[in-house]
Amino acid sequence: MKLHLPRLLLGLTCLLIAIWLVAPTLVVVPMSFAGKKSLAFPPSGFSLQWYENFFTNPQWFGSLVVSAKVALMVAVAATVIGTMAAIGIERMQSRAGGLIRAVLITPMIVPGVVLAVGIYAVYLDTQLVGTWTGYVLAHTLLAIPFVVIAVGANLAVFDARLEVAAASLGASRLATFFTITLPLILPGILSGALFAFVTSFDEVIVSLFITSPQLKTLPVQIFSSMTRDADPTVAAVGSLIFMATSLIIGLGLIFGTRRRGA
Amino acid sequence: MTLATKGAAIDIRGVSKFYGNFTALDDVSLRVEPGEFMSFLGPSGSGKTTTLNLIAGFTDLSTGEIRLGERSIGHVPAHKRNIGVVFQHYALFPHMTVAANVAYPLKQRGMGKAERAQAVEASLRKVQLESFAHRYPSELSGGQQQRVALARAMVFNPSLLLMDEPLGALDKKLREVLQLEIKRIHRELGSTFVYVTHDQEEALVLSDRIAVFNKGRIEQVGTGHELYTRPQTLFVGQFIGESSVLRGAHRSAGDETALTVGGVTLTAPGTAKGDGPQVILLRPEAAVVQAPGTGPRDGRTNVVAGTVREMLYLGSAMKYEVALQGGAHVTARTATQGSPFGIGSPVEVAWNPKDSTLLADDGSTAAL
Numbered sequence: 001m002k003l004h005l006p007r008l009l010l011g012l013t014c015l016l017i018a019i020w021l022v023a024p025t026l027v028v029v030p031m032s033f034a035g036k037k038s039l040a041f042p043p044s045g046f047s048l049q050w051y052e053n054f055f056t057n058p059q060w061f062g063s064l065v066v067s068a069k070v071a072l073m074v075a076v077a078a079t080v081i082g083t084m085a086a087i088g089i090e091r092m093q094s095r096a097g098g099l100i101r102a103v104l105i106t107p108m109i110v111p112g113v114v115l116a117v118g119i120y121a122v123y124l125d126t127q128l129v130g131t132w133t134g135y136v137l138a139h140t141l142l143a144i145p146f147v148v149i150a151v152g153a154n155l156a157v158f159d160a161r162l163e164v165a166a167a168s169l170g171a172s173r174l175a176t177f178f179t180i181t182l183p184l185i186l187p188g189i190l191s192g193a194l195f196a197f198v199t200s201f202d203e204v205i206v207s208l209f210i211t212s213p214q215l216k217t218l219p220v221q222i223f224s225s226m227t228r229d230a231d232p233t234v235a236a237v238g239s240l241i242f243m244a245t246s247l248i249i250g251l252g253l254i255f256g257t258r259r260r261g262a
Numbered sequence: 263m264t265l266a267t268k269g270a271a272i273d274i275r276g277v278s279k280f281y282g283n284f285t286a287l288d289d290v291s292l293r294v295e296p297g298e299f300m301s302f303l304g305p306s307g308s309g310k311t312t313t314l315n316l317i318a319g320f321t322d323l324s325t326g327e328i329r330l331g332e333r334s335i336g337h338v339p340a341h342k343r344n345i346g347v348v349f350q351h352y353a354l355f356p357h358m359t360v361a362a363n364v365a366y367p368l369k370q371r372g373m374g375k376a377e378r379a380q381a382v383e384a385s386l387r388k389v390q391l392e393s394f395a396h397r398y399p400s401e402l403s404g405g406q407q408q409r410v411a412l413a414r415a416m417v418f419n420p421s422l423l424l425m426d427e428p429l430g431a432l433d434k435k436l437r438e439v440l441q442l443e444i445k446r447i448h449r450e451l452g453s454t455f456v457y458v459t460h461d462q463e464e465a466l467v468l469s470d471r472i473a474v475f476n477k478g479r480i481e482q483v484g485t486g487h488e489l490y491t492r493p494q495t496l497f498v499g500q501f502i503g504e505s506s507v508l509r510g511a512h513r514s515a516g517d518e519t520a521l522t523v524g525g526v527t528l529t530a531p532g533t534a535k536g537d538g539p540q541v542i543l544l545r546p547e548a549a550v551v552q553a554p555g556t557g558p559r560d561g562r563t564n565v566v567a568g569t570v571r572e573m574l575y576l577g578s579a580m581k582y583e584v585a586l587q588g589g590a591h592v593t594a595r596t597a598t599q600g601s602p603f604g605i606g607s608p609v610e611v612a613w614n615p616k617d618s619t620l621l622a623d624d625g626s627t628a629a630l
Contacts, residue, residue: 168318168346
């Protein structure tokens with residue numbers, strides 16, 4: 001018994017922490033099936049009307065489409081720029097590489113509100129508020145650090161001597177990049193792209209500043225809906241996103257382990 | 263189908279390489295004949311790998327010219343030189359199968375699929391790995407990986423094959439097996455081989471000729487036999503094979519030079535090399551250990567008394583380490599006959615002056 005008590009306590013502590021971490025997310029799910037227009041927990045009644053509202057109300061569904069499109073463009077732009085930057089920094093002989101890396105990563109460290117104010121001020125002058133370009137530019141800025149870090153970590157373990165070997169075998173710099181370097185750092189690039197997508201899809205602070213009634217991303221729509229009234233559609237959106245991300249991560253884990261096993 | 267091609271000559275003319283203030287290679291000139299197996303031998307930092315990198319095009323030339331056959335390649339990018347390279351660390355592409363690795367240089371040259379498959383198979387057969395074509399490098403042992411690297415480097419019939427300590431990461435047994443294999447492949451291909459190593463035994467076993475590098479310069483180029491029997495510098499004499507070095511004041515007379523070592527006058531063939539101090543280089547097999555008082559015999563006119571400090575029984579021979587009067591010491595290897603001298607016994611070391619070499623003292627020590 002003496003041995004069992006500490007183990008029991010450890011298990012209990014872990015369980016409590018797990019509940020604490022997951023509960024806020026799970027609470028949203030029952031609320032999304034609420035019968036009445038209130039965000040009370042536990043909800044009373046049952047209905048699918050909030051899901052219906054999300055898919056039929058152009059305010060809601062439109063903002064999802066905007067968010068998805070912006071996030072996709074950001075993922076592509078940030079991945080290309082971030083990957084090139086990471087490779088450039090890795091190959092730099094001088095110490096300036098560390099400095100450039102620090103500068104590239106600042107958007108991750110600077111408080112979002114500070115960045116948002118700066119971006120908003122510039123956008124007012126250049127009339128980028130509420131535009132596609134505005135969203136993509138701002139979100140790419142925020143997403144690049146994630147790509148630089150993910151690709152940089154992969155490059156640190158990449159054996160650059162393989163590129164020398166490729167050259168000796170007749171491959172030009174460009175051919176070497178596409179046949180040797182790229183395939184070997186692809187895991188870093190893909191995880192960087194995923195981070196970039198999520199960063200944009202999830203972004204609310206900067207988006208709140210540069211939004212317009214005509215062009216709203218989903219997080220902005222959720223935020224403004226919450227401040228106006230208690231609309232359980234928010235819970236429906238939350239549940240859908242929760243399901244989608246669980247699915248993506250689950251698939252990623254399955255494929256990830258399968259590839260390692262091969 | 264035969265893959266045999268004619269090797270090309272390499273002409274290195276007045277090549278130097280500077281890294282800032284550091285001179286990695288200092289005005290080196292060297293010619294490697296077509297089809298020759300040449301080793302670059304030297305301690306680390308001697309410039310041998312730098313020279314190889316300059317030939318391969320991995321490093322930019324500071325001054326001088328490099329010609330491969332009729333072509334000046336000093337400023338041609340590495341991927342256009344058509345030189346095969348085998349690296350110490352194998353450098354196989356981990357995301358490709360063995361077959362894809364070997365096919366890589368052919369693919370870069372735009373060879374058709376059917377022709378490519380045939381060439382890959384032939385190359386893998388040469389290194390006896392045809393049944394491993396569909397494995398990944400991580401599934402092979404170190405020796406197998408290096409064989410794949412060899413197959414990959416020769417599949418495109420380069421007229422020159424460079425090897426940078428290719429067996430450095432392997433254990434002794436495997437090294438010996440692969441040495442024989444490399445020798446056989448060199449014979450079959452007929453390409454020029456340049457082999458970088460710091461292992462003098464490996465260089466002696468493999469090479470037609472050896473270039474001995476030291477401090478960014480070439481000390482001597484020659485066959486293993488020439489380097490062993492007629493070293494031109496003390497560094498070469500000590501780097502190749504075992505030797506004893508005797509230092510003392512010298513005086514040349516006629517075609518002989520006398521050195522006073524610990525009070526005993528010893529002669530060596532030839533006149534003093536340069537103005538500086540001279541040394542006598544003595545190979546262990548040239549020295550005979552004999553009972554004290556035996557004196558000069560059979561032309562062995564250099565006789566020094568000493569004490570046995572170390573004695574090793576090698577089966578066919580005995581190896582003695584003898585401390586001479588005056589502080590110098592000599593290593594001697596003699597055939598086992600009669601009862602050997604024990605440690606501490608007084609002995610005489612004798613040798614024929616013709617079997618020793620007089621060299622300028624360049625400050626080299628055997629500690630490498």
